Amino acid sequence: MRSTTGRPAVDGGDRSSPVVDVHGLRKSYGDHEVVRGIDLQVEHGEVFAFLGPNGAGKTTTVEILEGYRSRDGGEVRVLDKDPADADRQWRSRVGLVLQSCTMPAELTVGELVELYAGYYPHPRPVAQTIELVGLAGQRDSRTAHLSGGQLRRLDVALALIGDPELVFLDEPTTGFDPSARHHAWEVIADLRDLGKTIFLTTHYMDEAQALADRVAVIAAGEIVAEGTPETLGGRDRAMADISFLQSENMAVSELPEELASVAQVRGSRVHIAALDPARPLYVLTRWALENGEQLSDLTVGRPTLEDVYLRLIDAEEQPQ
Amino acid sequence: MSDATLFAHQFRSDLARFWRNPQSRYFTLLLPIVFLVIFAGIFTGTTIVEGRVISITTFYVPGIMTLGIISASFVNLTQAIVAQRESGELKRLRGTPLPTSFVISSRAAVGVVVAIVMSALLLVIGRVAYNVPIPHSTMLGLVIAVIVGAAAFVCMAFAFSTRIGSADAAAPATNLAVLPLYFISGVFVPERQIPKYLRDIATVFPIKHLAQAVREPIIHTHGTGISTTNLLVLAAWGIAALLIAARTFQFSPKSA
Numbered sequence: 001m002r003s004t005t006g007r008p009a010v011d012g013g014d015r016s017s018p019v020v021d022v023h024g025l026r027k028s029y030g031d032h033e034v035v036r037g038i039d040l041q042v043e044h045g046e047v048f049a050f051l052g053p054n055g056a057g058k059t060t061t062v063e064i065l066e067g068y069r070s071r072d073g074g075e076v077r078v079l080d081k082d083p084a085d086a087d088r089q090w091r092s093r094v095g096l097v098l099q100s101c102t103m104p105a106e107l108t109v110g111e112l113v114e115l116y117a118g119y120y121p122h123p124r125p126v127a128q129t130i131e132l133v134g135l136a137g138q139r140d141s142r143t144a145h146l147s148g149g150q151l152r153r154l155d156v157a158l159a160l161i162g163d164p165e166l167v168f169l170d171e172p173t174t175g176f177d178p179s180a181r182h183h184a185w186e187v188i189a190d191l192r193d194l195g196k197t198i199f200l201t202t203h204y205m206d207e208a209q210a211l212a213d214r215v216a217v218i219a220a221g222e223i224v225a226e227g228t229p230e231t232l233g234g235r236d237r238a239m240a241d242i243s244f245l246q247s248e249n250m251a252v253s254e255l256p257e258e259l260a261s262v263a264q265v266r267g268s269r270v271h272i273a274a275l276d277p278a279r280p281l282y283v284l285t286r287w288a289l290e291n292g293e294q295l296s297d298l299t300v301g302r303p304t305l306e307d308v309y310l311r312l313i314d315a316e317e318q319p320q
Numbered sequence: 321m322s323d324a325t326l327f328a329h330q331f332r333s334d335l336a337r338f339w340r341n342p343q344s345r346y347f348t349l350l351l352p353i354v355f356l357v358i359f360a361g362i363f364t365g366t367t368i369v370e371g372r373v374i375s376i377t378t379f380y381v382p383g384i385m386t387l388g389i390i391s392a393s394f395v396n397l398t399q400a401i402v403a404q405r406e407s408g409e410l411k412r413l414r415g416t417p418l419p420t421s422f423v424i425s426s427r428a429a430v431g432v433v434v435a436i437v438m439s440a441l442l443l444v445i446g447r448v449a450y451n452v453p454i455p456h457s458t459m460l461g462l463v464i465a466v467i468v469g470a471a472a473f474v475c476m477a478f479a480f481s482t483r484i485g486s487a488d489a490a491a492p493a494t495n496l497a498v499l500p501l502y503f504i505s506g507v508f509v510p511e512r513q514i515p516k517y518l519r520d521i522a523t524v525f526p527i528k529h530l531a532q533a534v535r536e537p538i539i540h541t542h543g544t545g546i547s548t549t550n551l552l553v554l555a556a557w558g559i560a561a562l563l564i565a566a567r568t569f570q571f572s573p574k575s576a
Binding site: 066067068088089091092094096098099100102103104105106107111115116118119120121158162 | 337
């Protein structure tokens with residue numbers, strides 16, 4: 001799904017500066033500061049995932065970048081312009097998929113996409129865009145007759161019809177069944193291959209893992225971690241976790257000395273943390289063979305993106 | 321796309337949506353016609369105005385015309401704006417290069433155009449079915465009254481929509497605003513049968529002035545048919561509403 005080769009170049013725009021460039025962004029509602037001085041950079045052609053729990057300041061930040069909300073402090077440049085001064089020309093370079101997906105029930109898919117095409121100076125071809133989101137068969141259907149997943153894809157078509165350089169996708173697959181979700185991922189991967197820069201918010205870690213080149217986590221109004229899905233929160237340097245089901249007659253103290261000292265029992269499983277799993281695995285499996293232990297359900301893993309994310313969020317929510 | 325082409329592009333779509341929406345079709349287009357037929361059926365007879373014998377139905381054509389204009393330019397439009405705001409459509413449109421002035425003026429134009437078509441339709445039905453004469457020399461006065469009235473009520477729709485929280489509340493709120501006023505403003509009941517204190521209350525609100533402004537050129541067939549005072553009052557309501565709407569208009573529901 002992911003292209004490892006170079007991406008097609010985008011036309012126009014200053015390639016040297018980031019598409020989204022945020023320094024020290026602040027926003028308060030009344031006495032409550034919901035965005036507390038954040039920095040963000042998104043480069044050309046990048047898929048950037050912005051993660052965070054509800055109420056962390058995620059939507060407020062995105063709405064400031066989209067030009068919907070004013071800010072209280074900091075510098076914001078999106079496509080080399082302050083979104084607070086958004087004009088027609090800037091709007092024509094940005095595509096938005098908002099969380100709400102109600103569509104005018106009286107219009108057909110084709111009519112609605114054609115209507116939006118008329119708003120832009122250089123729209124993409126209507127039929128091709130409908131095809132891209134997989135709605136070619138519904139072109140003459142009124143939007144009232146579309147399923148939830150189809151409406152969301154129509155939303156994506158409306159965001160793309162102006163051939164934007166930057167696309168904001170706000171929780172694009174929330175409420176989707178697994179197959180609709182994977183279809184949507186393919187559409188987003190296609191966008192990446194078209195050279196679009198994508199700013200994605202999501203609650204699903206597998207989505208960020210599958211799509212994003214880079215992720216940032218916001219919690220309580222601050223960026224708490226930033227990196228690739230593979231390295232976020234030191235995930236690549238984290239200790240491997242070797243674990244297996246504890247058999248009835250086995251005590252941890254029976255393990256070889258170098259394992260017994262680091263083994264922990266959590267629930268019904270024995271966990272052994274190791275920086276490099278090769279040697280402890282060798283010691284463990286040799287010991288098991290010699291002692292007739294089964295090591296049922298033996299697994300070796302690193303923390304998933306979700307584990308790392310939950311740890312980051314928890315740390316932020318703990319009272320200090 | 322030039323601005324004129326862009327406006328036409330948006331207007332065609334908004335007009336198609338009005339026409340395809342069953343609620344618009346039945347409540348805005350059909351109901352006034354049904355009302356005219358019912359009132360013309362119940363109240364028959366003649367009266368004398370300035371020495372001429374005039375059928376009672378002649379009063380109901382401008383009365384129901386008032387209702388038709390207000391349905392199209394105020395009731396239907398307010399409900400459409402609130403629904404578009406609640407569905408997130410206005411917010412989505414604001415994220416496109418389409419200037420908001422086009423979003424608003426296109427919707428307003430649909431209200432005015434439907435009001436004009438409705439008025440013409442009622443005039444023709446009155447002529448064909450009830451022999452109510454179509455004014456000639458005072459036609460200009462009638463056209464001006466319909467356009468000024470529709471434009472003023474369009475502005476009031478934009479101002480009123482900011483006071484309504486949800487699409488569920490839009491229909492009851494708009495009907496509550498206009499229905500009692502129809503009864504005391506000479507739309508359903510001839511003004512001479514309404515007690516003075518109720519007529520005085522009606523004078524404060526715009527509906528009575530629209531009713532008088534469209535009745536004048538139909539009943540009094542001499543002169544210009546332009547009732548200047550009523551038109552000025554309507555224009556004042558429209559301008560005041562426009563100022564309120566410009567200050568308070570919301571593109572997203574308050575909670576979001």
